[in-house]
Amino acid sequence: MPRILGIDIPKEKRIEIALGYLYGVGRALANQLLKEANIDPGKRAKDLTEEEVSRITATLQKSTFKFEGDLRREISQNIKRLMDVGSYRGSRHKKGLPVRGQRTRTNARTRKGPRKGGMAVIKKEAAPAKKAPPAAKPAGK
Numbered sequence: 764m765p766r767i768l769g770i771d772i773p774k775e776k777r778i779e780i781a782l783g784y785l786y787g788v789g790r791a792l793a794n795q796l797l798k799e800a801n802i803d804p805g806k807r808a809k810d811l812t813e814e815e816v817s818r819i820t821a822t823l824q825k826s827t828f829k830f831e832g833d834l835r836r837e838i839s840q841n842i843k844r845l846m847d848v849g850s851y852r853g854s855r856h857k858k859g860l861p862v863r864g865q866r867t868r869t870n871a872r873t874r875k876g877p878r879k880g881g882m883a884v885i886k887k888e889a890a891p892a893k894k895a896p897p898a899a900k901p902a903g904k
Contacts (some may be wrong), residue, residue, distance in 0.1 A: 765808050765816050768823060768831055774809035781808040782819075791842040796822050 772781040782793035814841035
């Protein structure tokens with residue numbers, strides 16, 4: 764498996780798809796980087812030479828975009844800043860609730876987690892079945 768920026772990329776996939784395994788790299792950016800590095804996007808990752816891998820790495824490092832650790836760090840710092848400032852979005856992050864205005868009366872289970880139990884219904888014991896009154900006997904003999 765080729766390693767790019769410390770991440771193993773899948774060797775059986777085409778390189779334009781395999782670059783998407785890096786955090787912060789999508790299909791469009793992968794194609795742009797491959798064009799800069801002068802590498803065929805249809806080539807499989809296992810077929811890359813060491814020189815091509817180093818060209819991709821160099822292209823990634825000289826680009827203005829952030830990837831992997833830097834991007835993750837920036838996102839977590841932004842969320843922490845929102846919480847420290849005390850903004851509404853920050854308070855939603857603290858409480859573990861949806862941040863972007865979704866309803867929470869129903870749904871929102873992804874952010875809220877599994878239900879807490881709450882209103883469990885307890886079944887009463889089945890009462891003994893009542894006997895039906897005997898059928899009326901015909902009058903007469």
